[in-house]
Every structure is written in C-alpha cells, then in structure tokens.
Amino acid sequence: MTVSDPVVEDVVATISRTATEIRQGLIGRRGTVDEENPSGETQAEADVWADELLSDRVAGIDGVGQYASEERADVVACGDDPATSSAYAVAVDPLDGSSNLKSNNAMGTIFGVYDAALPARGDTLVAAGYVLYGPITTLVLATDETVSEYELTGGERTLIERDVTLPAEPVVYGFGGRVPDWPDDFREYAREIESELKLRYGGALIGDVNQVLTYGGTFGYPALQSRPTGKLRLQFEGNPIGYVVERAGGRSSNGSQSLLTVDPDDLHDRTPVHVGNDDLIERLEAALA
Ligand code: F6P
Ligand code: MN
Numbered sequence: 001m002t003v004s005d006p007v008v009e010d011v012v013a014t015i016s017r018t019a020t021e022i023r024q025g026l027i028g029r030r031g032t033v034d035e036e037n038p039s040g041e042t043q044a045e046a047d048v049w050a051d052e053l054l055s056d057r058v059a060g061i062d063g064v065g066q067y068a069s070e071e072r073a074d075v076v077a078c079g080d081d082p083a084t085s086s087a088y089a090v091a092v093d094p095l096d097g098s099s100n101l102k103s104n105n106a107m108g109t110i111f112g113v114y115d116a117a118l119p120a121r122g123d124t125l126v127a128a129g130y131v132l133y134g135p136i137t138t139l140v141l142a143t144d145e146t147v148s149e150y151e152l153t154g155g156e157r158t159l160i161e162r163d164v165t166l167p168a169e170p171v172v173y174g175f176g177g178r179v180p181d182w183p184d185d186f187r188e189y190a191r192e193i194e195s196e197l198k199l200r201y202g203g204a205l206i207g208d209v210n211q212v213l214t215y216g217g218t219f220g221y222p223a224l225q226s227r228p229t230g231k232l233r234l235q236f237e238g239n240p241i242g243y244v245v246e247r248a249g250g251r252s253s254n255g256s257q258s259l260l261t262v263d264p265d266d267l268h269d270r271t272p273v274h275v276g277n278d279d280l281i282e283r284l285e286a287a288l289a
Contacts, residue, residue, distance in 0.1 A: 003141075006063075008127045010063070011088070012139075015054070015092075015139075016152055017155035018053050018054055019137065019152060020137065021053060022095070023133050026046055029044070029045040030102060038070070044095065044099075044101055046098060047071050047098050050071075050095045051071040051072060054067075055069065058090050058092070059078035062079070063079070064078060064087060064090055065085060065117075067092075068090070068267060069091070070236040070237075071094055073268075075117075075118050082114070082116055082118075088114060088126065089113075090111060090114075091114065092109065092110060092236065093233070093237055095109060096130070096204055097203060100207075106204050106207035107207070108204060108205070108207065110128075110240050110241070111129060112240035118235060118267060119264035119266060121262065122234075122239035122261070123260040125243045126143070126144065127142065127144075128142050129142055129240070129244060130240065130241075131152065132206050132207065137153075138210075139151075139152055140210065140213065140244060142243055142247040147163065147244060147248045149161040164213060165248050166212070168216065170215075170218065171198060171215040172199070172215045173197040174199065174202075174211065174212075175190055175201070175219075175220045176220070177221065177222060181226050183224075186287070188287060189284055193280070198217075200215075200217075205219070209241055209244075209245070212245070212276055213245070218280040218281065218284070220273065220274040220276075221273045234270065235264065235268075250278060251276070254274070255272045255274065259273065
C-alpha cells in the first residue's frame with residue numbers, strides 16, 4: 001500500500017530502505033563517541049552514523065525543504081523553505097533507545113513529516129511513524145487516511161495490517177523515570193494504574209509504545225521533580241508518537257493538553273509524554289489538574 005502524497009511516499013520508502021541498512025550496520029557500532037547530542041546525552045557511534053545516513057538520503061528528496069534530527073543542533077535547509085512553499089520538513093530520531101544497544105534490546109527510528117517549518121506544532125504533521133528493530137523489523141505509519149503496519153525485508157515493505165487501532169480494553173502500562181523523582185500527583189495516579197494493568201517497560205520509547213498499540217494501555221514519560229519538562233523531545237518523539245496514537249483512536253497529552261497542540265519554542269524542546277487509551281489519558285489529566 002503506497003501513500004497518496006508522492007513526497008510522503010518518497011520519505012516513507014527512503015526511511016524504510018535506510019532502516020534496513022541501519023539495522024545491519026548496528027553490528028560493530030555499539031560503542032559511544034566522545035560527543036553529546038544537543039540534549040546533553042552521550043552519543044552512540046550508531047546514533048551519529050544513522051543520522052548521517054538518514055540526512056544524506058532524506059535531504060535529497062524533492063519536496064523536502066528541511067531535515068532535522070535529535071542528533072544535530074540545527075535544522076538542515078535542503079530545498080524550498082517550508083514556511084513559504086509547499087515543501088515539507090522531516091524530523092527524525094535516528095536511533096531511539098540507543099542505550100539499549102549495550103544490552104541488545106529493542107530500538108527504533110522515529111520520523112515526522114511536517115507541513116510547516118521547524119520547530120512546528122504536531123497538528124501540522126501530515127504523516128508520522130516509526131521503525132521498530134525487534135525480532136523482526138516493522139514499520140508503523142500514520143497518515144491522514146489510516147495507521148498501517150508493515151514488515152520490512154531488504155527495504156521493501158509488506159502490509160500486515162491496514163487499519164491499526166488501539167484495542168478498547170487496556171492491558172499494559174510503562175512509565176519512565178525513577179519513582180522517587182515522580183511528582184506526588186503522578187505517583188498517586190501511577191499507583192492506581194499499577195493495580196489495574198500489567199507492566200511492560202523496555203527503555204526504548206518505540207518498543208514501549210508499540211506494546212500499547214498492540215495490547216491497549218498507556219505509556220508515560222512524566223515530568224520529573226528534577227526535570228519538570230520531562231525527558232523526551234517534542235519535535236522528534238512527542239509529536240510523531242502523539243500523532244500515531246491519536247490517529248489510531250487513542251489520545252496524547254503533555255499532562256494537560258494534546259501533544260499536537262503544544263506550541264514549540266525551540267527545536268530541541270523537551271516535554272512530558274503520555275499516550276494511550278482515551279479514558280486513561282483523561283484520568284491522567286484529571287490527576288495532574
Ligand atoms: O530517547 C530517549 C529514550 O531512550 C526513550 O527511547 C526512552 O523512552 C527513554 O529514553 C528511556 O529513559 P530511561 O532510561 O530514563 O528509562
Ligand atoms: Mn529517542
């Protein structure tokens with residue numbers, strides 16, 4: 001199944017092909033480099049390498065005017081300015097959860113295609129998705145039309161499910177951050193959820209969100225006492241994941257409003273991220289109000 005917008009289709013096909021290379025190239029790139037990304041995190045060799053591969057390929061697509069990534073400070077201008085033309089801006093987290101490289105656990109690549117110049121609100125996304133490097137490589141893609149899941153083999157995508165929707169009955173939850181660092185109101189809410197759902201937390205946003213999309217439930221990386229704006233990045237993680245989950249019939253929140261309605265100040269803004277079944281996000285927002 002191809003996407004009707006040819007530029008979006010080109011972006012998705014390019015990321016699918018590149019993801020297959022990224023997966024193969026992880027072998028031998030499990031070490032760290034002596035650098036930090038713009039969020040102050042130590043970069044893995046694979047983070048830097050995946051960003052270079054993606055920027056080379058995505059920035060060359062006709063109709064893409066900006067490329068930005070969690071691994072580089074500034075937006076790369078690579079075509080017409082999305083602020084004044086019909087060109088799109090593509091934002092990626094090249095290797096989400098790369099600290100899982102050391103323990104050989106799940107990781108992913110996240111992308112968002114914005115119909116606006118970066119940094120942009122999530123409600124300007126025209127497509128977003130992620131590749132999950134699990135036992136098999138899958139792509140979850142959300143567009144205006146639908147959310148679909150594909151298997152990736154040799155860069156080709158095979159449709160597995162055309163209309164992915166969040167199961168109505170929630171089953172799993174995963175919350176990031178250390179419990180003593182959680183604000184009291186979030187801790188009270190989490191205690192309730194722990195007694196209702198089953199814990200699934202693997203330390204890579206993509207792996208944990210895919211559990212929620214598969215079984216129903218909620219993922220949260222809340223505001224912390226030590227870090228009131230949370231850990232995850234709005235442009236590269238919060239918005240694309242919020243878009244996927246909302247399109248699949250769930251909700252997203254920064255604690256008080258949909259992630260897709262948050263006005264960004266900076267390309268690398270952080271935000272608390274909560275996604276999942278409607279009633280769980282409603283309860284979360286009520287608990288934090
Ligand atoms: O990209 C940041 C990230 O690796 C996410 O993929 C993940 O959800 C989170 O950090 C895990 O953080 P922690 O190690 O605090 O659980
Ligand atoms: Mn990430």
